[in-house]
Amino acid sequence: MDWIAKLKLVVFPLCLVPLAWLVNAVTTNQLGPDPANTLTRDLGEWALIFLCMSLAVTPARKITGINKLIRFRRMIGLFSLFYAVLHVIAYLAFMLGWQWQTLLEDLYQRPYIIVGAIAILILSVLGVTSTKSMMRRLGKKWAKLHKLVYLAAGLAILHFVWLSKSDYTEVVIFGSVVAGLMLFRIPIKKRLS
Amino acid sequence: MLIKTRKSGDVRSSEITSESVYQDRRRFLRMGGQFAFAGMGLALAGCSDAADPQSAKKMASSGSGDVPQLSAPDWLQQKVASSKPSRFTTDEALTPYANVTGYNNFYEFGYSKDDPAKNAKNMKTDPWSVVVEGEVEKPGKYTLEDMLKPHDVEDRIYRLRCVEAWSMVIPWVGISLADMLKRFQPTSKAKYVQFETLYAPEQMPGQRSSFSAIEYPYVEGLRIDEAMNPLTFMAIGVYGKTLPPQNGAPLRLIVPWKYGFKSIKSIVKIRFTETMPRTTWVKSGPSEYGFYANVNPEVDHPRWSQKKERRLPNSIWEPNQIETQKFNGYGEEVAHLYKGMDLRKFY
Structure with a gap:
C-alpha cells in the first residue's frame, strides 16, 4: 500500500464528517426552528464544496507536481454526488413531504429547481461512468463526457444565484472559486494573449 | 385571560397538533438524542427549548416568567407592562420566545436567520425619535415617549407569514396604528x-x-386605508416585554395579512404622501415583490410556491406544512380593501 492509498483511508472518513455533524445536529435539535430548510441548504452547500474540491485536484497536481493526487479525484467527485443526492432527498422528504404534485410544479415553473436538477443529472451520469471498466469501455469519449463537470459546476452556481433572495456574499465566494478553477484550465499562452 | 373571538380564518384547534402531542414529540426527540449522543445530547437538547408554547402562553398573559427584560427605559417598560388583552387573538399554539427572537430576518444585521440575534445586541434604541412629515397638519420630530404617551397599550396575537413560506404565531404588545396616525x-x-x-x-x-x-x-409603505385598518398595529413589545433589538426595537409595524417584509422594523420616519412610495423590495425585484404583498396562496412567488407554509417550530419528522390562507386568514377584516382589484396584477 503506497502513501496515497494510506492517505485515502484517512480522507474517506473525513469526507463523512459533515454528514455525521448534520445527523447529530438533527437528532439533538440544533438546526433551529426550521430544520428541514437548514438541513437541505447545508447538504447543498457541502455538495458544492466537494465539487469545488474535485475541480481543485488537477490544479493541485500541477502546482505540487505530485501526479498521484489524481487518485483522489474520483472519490471526492463521488462525495459531491453523494451530498447532492442527500440534498435532493432532504428537499423531497422534509420540505415537500413527498408531494409529487409540488415537485412537478417546481420542475416546470421554477428555473432554479430546473438547473439544479440538470446539475444532479450530470453528476449522476459522471458517477455511474466513473468505474474503471466504464473508463475502458468509453475510451477517448470518457474524458470528453467528464468535461461535463464544468457545466454541472456552472449550473450549481446558477442554482445558488437564483435561489438567493438578497445577499450574494456566499454566491460570490463560491462563484469566484469555481471561476478561478476554470480559469486555471485555460492554457497560460491563451490566458496571456 | 385573553378573550377569544373566532374569526372566519382562525384555524380550528382540531387542526393543530395538540400541545401534549407536541411536547411528547419533543421529549421523544430529545430522548433519542440522549441515547445516541449521551451527555452531549442532553446538554444541547436542554438549551434548544428555552420556551415551549404552554409556558409561553402563560408568560404572555402574566408578563412574567423566563422572558428576559432587555435594557429599555423605565417608562417604556411600564408602558409595555400596562398592556391589556384585546379582541385580536387566536387559539393557535404560540411560537416559542426563543424562536421568535432567535430566528428572523432583519437584513441590517446580517443575512442568516440567526444573525439578527447575534449582531443586534448592542443596537442603541434609547433615546429614540420619529420624524413625521409630508401631508400632515402636525409634522415634526417626536420623541418615542411623545409618540406613545396618549395611547393605551394592548396585547395582540397575530399569525406572521414570511414571503419565504414559513410562519409563526406571535403575541405582540403595542397600539393601533390608526390611533397613532390620526x-x-x-x-x-x-x-x-x-x-x-x-x-x-x-x-x-x-x-x-x-x-x-x-x-x-x-x-x-401602505395605502392610507390599509394603515387605518383596525388590524394594523404598531408594536413596542413581544411576549409581554419590550422588543429585543433584533425584532425591531423600539417601534415596529405589524401588518398581519401581508408578507412579513411589509412589517418594517425600528422605524425612524413616517411620511404621508400623495403617490405610492417606492419600497425597498419593489425596487430590488419588482417582478417578485409587489407593493401590496398580501398573503395569497393563489399567487406564487416566481421562484417558489405560496400555497403552503411551514409553521415554526417544526422538525424534519414533522414539517408542519399547513395550507396558506388568503390574507393570512384575515380576509373578513381586510378583503373589502381590495374589492374590484385584480390581486394577480397587484400582488
Whole structure:
C-alpha cells in the first residue's frame, strides 16, 4: 500500500464528517426552528464544496507536481454526488413531504429547481461512468463526457444565484472559486494573449 | 385571560397538533438524542427549548416568567407592562420566545436567520425619535415617549407569514396604528404612508455589505386605508416585554395579512404622501415583490410556491406544512380593501 492509498483511508472518513455533524445536529435539535430548510441548504452547500474540491485536484497536481493526487479525484467527485443526492432527498422528504404534485410544479415553473436538477443529472451520469471498466469501455469519449463537470459546476452556481433572495456574499465566494478553477484550465499562452 | 373571538380564518384547534402531542414529540426527540449522543445530547437538547408554547402562553398573559427584560427605559417598560388583552387573538399554539427572537430576518444585521440575534445586541434604541412629515397638519420630530404617551397599550396575537413560506404565531404588545396616525392629522392629500428604518451602518453590519441586493435605508409603505385598518398595529413589545433589538426595537409595524417584509422594523420616519412610495423590495425585484404583498396562496412567488407554509417550530419528522390562507386568514377584516382589484396584477 503506497502513501496515497494510506492517505485515502484517512480522507474517506473525513469526507463523512459533515454528514455525521448534520445527523447529530438533527437528532439533538440544533438546526433551529426550521430544520428541514437548514438541513437541505447545508447538504447543498457541502455538495458544492466537494465539487469545488474535485475541480481543485488537477490544479493541485500541477502546482505540487505530485501526479498521484489524481487518485483522489474520483472519490471526492463521488462525495459531491453523494451530498447532492442527500440534498435532493432532504428537499423531497422534509420540505415537500413527498408531494409529487409540488415537485412537478417546481420542475416546470421554477428555473432554479430546473438547473439544479440538470446539475444532479450530470453528476449522476459522471458517477455511474466513473468505474474503471466504464473508463475502458468509453475510451477517448470518457474524458470528453467528464468535461461535463464544468457545466454541472456552472449550473450549481446558477442554482445558488437564483435561489438567493438578497445577499450574494456566499454566491460570490463560491462563484469566484469555481471561476478561478476554470480559469486555471485555460492554457497560460491563451490566458496571456 | 385573553378573550377569544373566532374569526372566519382562525384555524380550528382540531387542526393543530395538540400541545401534549407536541411536547411528547419533543421529549421523544430529545430522548433519542440522549441515547445516541449521551451527555452531549442532553446538554444541547436542554438549551434548544428555552420556551415551549404552554409556558409561553402563560408568560404572555402574566408578563412574567423566563422572558428576559432587555435594557429599555423605565417608562417604556411600564408602558409595555400596562398592556391589556384585546379582541385580536387566536387559539393557535404560540411560537416559542426563543424562536421568535432567535430566528428572523432583519437584513441590517446580517443575512442568516440567526444573525439578527447575534449582531443586534448592542443596537442603541434609547433615546429614540420619529420624524413625521409630508401631508400632515402636525409634522415634526417626536420623541418615542411623545409618540406613545396618549395611547393605551394592548396585547395582540397575530399569525406572521414570511414571503419565504414559513410562519409563526406571535403575541405582540403595542397600539393601533390608526390611533397613532390620526393624531398627526393627515391631510386629504395623504393617500399613502411611508415608513423608514434607522440607517446606521456603524451599528448595522448588513448596511455595510458590498453584495447586498437591497438598498438602505429600508423603506416600506401602505395605502392610507390599509394603515387605518383596525388590524394594523404598531408594536413596542413581544411576549409581554419590550422588543429585543433584533425584532425591531423600539417601534415596529405589524401588518398581519401581508408578507412579513411589509412589517418594517425600528422605524425612524413616517411620511404621508400623495403617490405610492417606492419600497425597498419593489425596487430590488419588482417582478417578485409587489407593493401590496398580501398573503395569497393563489399567487406564487416566481421562484417558489405560496400555497403552503411551514409553521415554526417544526422538525424534519414533522414539517408542519399547513395550507396558506388568503390574507393570512384575515380576509373578513381586510378583503373589502381590495374589492374590484385584480390581486394577480397587484400582488
